[in-house]
Amino acid sequence: MPDFLGIDTSNYTTSAACYLNGTVEQEKLLLPVRPGELGLRQSDAVFHHVQQLPQVLEKLYARIDGGEIAAVGVSSRPRNQEGSYMPCFTVGMGTARSIALALRVPVYCFSHQEGHIAAALYSAKRLDLLKKRFLAFHVSGGTTEAVLVEPDHGPLFQVRIVASSLDLKGGQAVDRVGAMLGLPFPSGKFLEELALQSTAKFSIRPSMKGADCSLSGIENQCRGLLEKGAPKEDIARFCLLSILAALDGMAAKLREEYGEIPMLFAGGVMSNGIIRSALTEKYGALFAEPAFSSDNAAGIAVLASLRR
Template identity: 65%
Template sequence: MTEILALDTSNYTTSTARFCGGQIFQQKRLLPVKKGELGLRQSDAVFHHVQQLPDLMEALLAETALQNLRAVGCSTRPRTLPGSYMPCFTVGHGAARVLAATYGVPLHTFSHQQGHIAAALWSAKRLDLFDKEFIAFHVSGGTTEAVLVTPDTQEPFTVQLLAQSLDLKGGQAVDRVGRLLGLPFPAGPELEKLAAQSDAKFKIHPSMKGADCSLSGIENQCGKMNAEGVPPQDIAKFCLYSLLAALDAMAAALLKAHPGLPLVFAGGVMSNQFIRKALTEKYGACFAEPVFSADNAAGIAVLTARAEGLL
C-alpha cells in the first residue's frame, strides 16, 4: 500500500504523520516549556526537536514497517513569503531530506501555514476547496492572519494577506492571560475549561482598523480585572470572547469585500469550542477538529499526497 511520511518541527510541537490507505496517523509532542515562561528560544526549540523526533518516528512506525513509501513531505518555513524563516524548521527539513534520499523518493516542501490550512480542509472534509478561492484564518501563538487562498498550478495554493492582528497574536493573548491566572503553557485548553465555569455576560467592542484587529487590549483589560478581584473564570471568559469578537469583526469586514467566499479557520487557537461554535453558526465556517487544529504534520501529509496524485 502506497504511503507518505510527513514532518513538521514548529516553534511549539514536534510532529510526524503517515498517510496510508486514505487515513492519516499522527505522533506529535509539545516542546517542553519551563513553568511561568511563554515559549522557547530558537536554539532550545532546535535542541528539543532533535531529541524528540526519533522517539516520534519510532512510535509512528512501531505497528507496521513502511511497505511502499511514495514520497516525503515537510515544512521548511513559517509562511510562503520571501524571508520567512525560523531555525526550528531545519530539523524536520533535514530529517526529511535523509528519509527521501535513503528511500529514493521525492521530497515535497511546504510552509507551516500551508500545512495548517490543508489540515483544516482535511478535517472538515472540504478538500474540494483546494480547487476554489476561499478565505483562511490562521490563528496561533505566532500568527493571527486572514489570507485569500487561490488555486495555483505550481504551489498547492497561493496566499495573499488580507488582514491581521497589528500587535499581539491570538495565541499570545491567550497564553499571557493564562500565565496571569497561573495556568500552564500553552494555556488554551485550561483557559477554555475555566471559562466554561463562568456565567458572566460581556458587551465587547473589538479594537479594529479596517479589517485588521488589535489584541493587546485583551491582556491589559484582563490584568485590570485580575487586580480588581474579578473571579478567574470570568477573566478567562472575557479573554476568549474578546478574541471571538475580534475574529468576528475581521470576518464580517472581509466578507463585505469578498462576498460569498467560504471561511476556513486553522491554527491551535481555533480548537476553542466557544469560538468554533459561534463562527460556525454565524458564517457556516469550516473548522478543523482539535487534533488537526494545533501544530501538526497531518496537513503536510495531505499536501504531499496531493502532489503525488493520491488525493
C-alpha cells in the same frame, strides 16, 4: 497504495504523520517548557526537536502497517513568503531530506501555514476546496491573519494575506492571560476549561482598522479585571470572547469585500470550542477537529500526496 510521510517541527510541537489510503495517522510531542515561561528560545526548540523527532517517528511507525513511502513532505518555513524563517524548522528539513535521500523518493517543502490549512480541510472533509477560492484564518501563537486561498497549478494553491492582527497574536494573548492566571503553557485548553465555568456577560467592542484587528489591549484588560478581584473563570471567558469579537470583526469585513465564499479557521487557538461554536453558527465556517487544529504534520503529509 503508497504512504506519504509528513514532518513538522514548529515552535510548539514535534510532529510526524503518515497519509495512507486516504487516512491520516499522526504522532506528536509538545516541546517542554518550564513552568511560568511563555515559550522557548529557538536554540532550545531546535535542541528538543533533535531529541524528540526520532521518538515521534518511531512511535508513528510502531502502530501503523506502513507500506512503501512514495514522498516526504516537510514544513520548511512559517509562511510561504520571502524572508519567512525560523530555525526550528531546519530540524524537520534535515530529517526529511535524509529520509528522502535514503529511500530515493522526492521531498516536498511547504510552509507551516499551508500545512495548517490542509489539515483543517482534511479534518473538515473539504479537500475539494483546494480547487476553489476561499478565505482561511490562521490563528496561533505566531500568527493571527486571514489569507485568500486560490488554486495554483504549480504549488497546489497560493495564499495572499488580506487581514491580520496589527500587534499581539491570538495565541500570545491566550498564553499571557493563562500565565497571569497561573495556568500551564500552552494555556489554550486550560483557559477554555476555566471559561466554561463562567456565565458572565460582557459587551466587547473589538479594536479594528479596516479588516485588521488589534489584540494588545486584551492582556491589560484582563490584568485590570484580576486586580479588581474578578474570578479567574470570568477573566478567562473575557479573554476568549475578546478574541472571538476580533475574529468576528475581521470575518464580517472580509465577507463584505469577497462575498460569501467558504471560510476556514485553522491554528491552535481555533481548537477552542467557544470560538468555534459562535463562528460556525454565524458564518457556517469550517473548522478542524482539535487534533488537527493545533500544530501537526497531518496537512503536510496530505499536501505531499497531492504534489506526487
